[in-house]
Amino acid sequence: MKRPAGQHPGSIVIVGCGRLGAMLASRLSRSGSRVVVIDHDSGAFALLEAGFSGFRVTGDAVEHDVLREAGLAEAACLLAVTEKDTLNLMVAQVAKTIFAVPQVIARVYDPTFEALYRKLGIHTISPTSLTAREFLRVIEQESGRP
Amino acid sequence: MKRPAGQHPGSIVIVGCGRLGAMLASRLSRSGSRVVVIDHDSGAFALLEAGFSGFRVTGDAVEHDVLREAGLAEAACLLAVTEKDTLNLMVAQVAKTIFAVPQVIARVYDPTFEALYRKLGIHTISPTSLTAREFLRVIEQESGRP
Numbered sequence: 001m002k003r004p005a006g007q008h009p010g011s012i013v014i015v016g017c018g019r020l021g022a023m024l025a026s027r028l029s030r031s032g033s034r035v036v037v038i039d040h041d042s043g044a045f046a047l048l049e050a051g052f053s054g055f056r057v058t059g060d061a062v063e064h065d066v067l068r069e070a071g072l073a074e075a076a077c078l079l080a081v082t083e084k085d086t087l088n089l090m091v092a093q094v095a096k097t098i099f100a101v102p103q104v105i106a107r108v109y110d111p112t113f114e115a116l117y118r119k120l121g122i123h124t125i126s127p128t129s130l131t132a133r134e135f136l137r138v139i140e141q142e143s144g145r146p
Numbered sequence: 147m148k149r150p151a152g153q154h155p156g157s158i159v160i161v162g163c164g165r166l167g168a169m170l171a172s173r174l175s176r177s178g179s180r181v182v183v184i185d186h187d188s189g190a191f192a193l194l195e196a197g198f199s200g201f202r203v204t205g206d207a208v209e210h211d212v213l214r215e216a217g218l219a220e221a222a223c224l225l226a227v228t229e230k231d232t233l234n235l236m237v238a239q240v241a242k243t244i245f246a247v248p249q250v251i252a253r254v255y256d257p258t259f260e261a262l263y264r265k266l267g268i269h270t271i272s273p274t275s276l277t278a279r280e281f282l283r284v285i286e287q288e289s290g291r292p
Contacts, residue, residue: 023278127273132169
């Protein structure tokens with residue numbers, strides 16, 4: 001495990017290094033942000049682009065020690081982007097309530113509880129809603145429908 | 147199986163009635179489009195909203211007979227939105243090359259082959275890219291970064 005020692009304030013912690021997590025980690029790191037990415041499977045870090053200069057933490061993000069090791073207590077932002085809605089929302093709540101992270105954003109496939117989480121200070125992003133909107137835009141653009 | 151007999155030109159055929167397929171089918175149907183939705187699992191149709199007035203076809207969309215039964219030969223548009231990239235791209239290619247459907251759009255999680263498919267006349271939409279863009283927008287908007 002690579003230890004992200006000495007996190008300065010303002011880092012972005014990303015939970016989940018799947019396709020989305022790796023894409024965000026790579027882009028944010030490239031644009032100068034200090035990035036820490038957590039995944040329970042160290043093999044997932046292979047998705048990061050070659051020049052990725054952030055930190056990698058292998059571990060289960062439901063464990064507070066793992067989040068602490070990733071420097072969450074001093075982070076400016078937490079992005080919860082594993083494949084599991086429940087895990088993303090759990091990590092987001094912990095980040096907001098226990099670690100008092102200023103900005104918390106979670107990917108949530110099921111947008112049902114969006115309003116509830118917004119009340120808790122957690123911004124949720126639903127790929128399903130975004131994708132549906134894009135489909136409707138393309139259909140309308142290309143054919144004048146619906 | 148409910149037969150969508152007598153499809154008139156201009157219908158929208160949707161392959162895959164998961165969260166995205168059901169959302170698109172419901173919205174397009176509500177806004178007056180003639181919609182046919184195909185899924186291999188008839189239980190998936192439970193995701194359609196109560197007032198859905200389109201047609202449901204239970205079957206495997208890799209079988210041309212199933213696509214024919216759904217009226218694909220006369221359709222104006224095919225949306226391939228199952229959970230599987232390979233299946234979506236296969237159905238999209240069949241729709242374009244064999245059924246000559248004017249507008250073909252596929253959900254593809256892996257955007258690697260986007261350019262290739264665009265050359266074949268297939269518009270691909272990547273939830274990963276869309277979602278990453280939205281995350282970056284929200285991060286920037288709320289904190290002035292990256």
